[in-house]
Amino acid sequence: MQEKVVVTAVLPPAGLVKLPKAIRWTLLLGLVYCMLLAVGLIGNGFKLATEAHARELFEYAANPVMGLIIGMVCTALIQSSSTVSSIIVAMVAGGLPISIAIPMMMGANIGTSITNTIVSLGHIGNKIEFQRAFNAATIHDFFNIFAVFIFLPLEIMFGLFEHISSAMVNIVALGATSEMSSFNPIKAVTSPIVDLVKDGLSGMQPTYSGIIKVLLGLGLIIFSITWMGKIMKSLMIGRAQEVLKNALGRGPITGITSGTVMTLLVQSSSTTTSLMVPLVGNGIVSARSIYPFTLGANIGTCITALIAALAIVGPNAALALQIAFVHLSYNVLAVIVIYGLWFIREWPPSLSYRLSLKVADQKLYGVAYIAGVFFLLPLGAVLLVS
Template identity: 75%
Template sequence: MQTWPKPFRWLLLALLVLAMLTAVSLIGGGFKTATQDHAKQLFEFASNPFMGLIIGMVATALIQSSSTVSSVIVAMVAGGLPITIAVPMMMGANIGTSITNTIVSLGHVSNKEEFQRAFNAATIHDFFNIFAVCIFLPLEIAFGLLESLSGLLVSVFSTGATAGVEGFNPVKALTSPFIDMITLLTTQLPAVYDGLARIILGLGLIVLSITWMGKIMKSLMVGKAREILQKSLGRGAVSGITSGTVVTVLVQSSSTTTSLMVPLVGNGIVTARSIYPFTLGANIGTCITALIAALSITGPNADLALQIAFVHFCYNVLAVAVIYGLAFIREWPPRLSYQLSLKVAEQKVYGLAYIVGVFFVIPLAAVLFVA
């Protein structure tokens, strides 16, 4: 891919963004058609916030892309999924995405000291995201904090689509020809199958487009991203968080950003503690994908789609502000990850048990318990 001409890669990137926006519209329209406006009843099992959290977490751990899952959630909200169900799903996606850099750390398993450092660096992200859920999920259940804050942001940035004053939308103008062509083919089917066909096509397209967007962005920006990383380390928390945000926006993947740092720590180039703020910035930077996805939504649920994208943004910003901003909580994620890494370095099987247990066994056991 590096050998491809740069103008061609930029053109391909633009086409992939268009494909992603088309996919989001397809999923939203298909979801609405398939459920016949009964999305709430369909997801009644996920009305328990813990179920929503687990769905988002396991889906992201399996796909290994919070960008994909968050974009799908935006599309489902546009199709009628209640936002109260979607909020915990977004939180779960944050935990699920942590699995990628934890798996990357296993590449150092042959060297005890390197493995300890790499596992320490990887699991800081895990513990931070788990603490964020422990703090903000109860606040959301009790007070609807994120839903209220995101609603305020929507009132500021709303396009007026819900009021029926929908003006020219360049995203809709670009995606409509493709959506209309696919809809023309699928409308020959019964409503449920019509909707399912569009959802399946949309899911395939969104996974494909976001995967290739990440690859193209990496080929275009990874050198710049590494330069930003090296310049930011050791320059303070604000610099680290800002740089982590910028790098993640550049490469369109928080997993890529955090995984870039694991080998650096494993090889002793930087310390796990020094990359902590950079990791937090990655959480904020990954919100850009859901916000872009929300731009493709028009119609009565456009503001709700934008709201769930803002939920993702508010959640990550507040998590950084609270956990890193409060001195007595700030050191918990790095301390716990360090203690865990010492045990895993001694008994490597604990590392595998940790990944399988935290990301799959515990969530699935919780599903059985809640059900």
């Protein structure tokens, strides 16, 4: 029997809903343009800012564990893997080696899990609800942590995702290895603004000019992705609810597919997974039933990095697309391996359930878990490897 689902959380701002749809679609297109413009600014600025110090910077992050931690902590602070993955794409376009960027992408997957874990604290006043909500939230955490434990060593030893993504780029680009296209319409529409900023900063030293471009790009990308999510929710919330109602309790394939589709609609895996937490906390659905849906959210969030890669032209265009394909192939392969193998499949929900029982009895453990996993452990690892 299909579980009854009532969606009551994560609604878009009321003011947006009142706007005509044509205006909302126009705003959305404008924000997509802003995101692509931001990627161009970050890539150009990163290249300028690191030109004189690239070797020292890359040597600092060359340790895969350090790259993992950078991606993880940045995403935990910003609470958006879409934002961080887009920034990583732009940094690769600016010269960041792909081998350093791959662990950063993996870390971003862990860092994004913090959002729904924080959401679960909203049920802390009721022991039963808190246990269920924390259980639902940390399934995502454990899955992403296991994915890193499995695939980061394989990447270090064999360059697994570097090879897979390179093959994907060659297929898409029909064998191109250095320049994706002689004409890029996205570059054509964004370059006038990028050139305008470049001319305005022409009197400054390259390093300072680059830093300003990076900061402008960071601010613009956070703004655009945040409001893209809100507008997409206002446009798609009814459809997203329908997807959700038809997803849970219909089997793993339907759940994974629906989680992917819903995340594509709202442009945020944090929104998709956080939406599940109050449903489980209130006893509307079970934590186990949302497990496949959560995995689909991991796949759906890859679209943002792919869109960001479209803004890149020139010698590093193929590399920018490659790191976006790393994000996609990593999340797809993680679902296939961890959920596909029966002896691993139950580890994330089982461990999250056991942890939730302890956290429900000692609520401070929940706060300690968030601080420890997402901040203190990474800081300790930095001290060890530095």
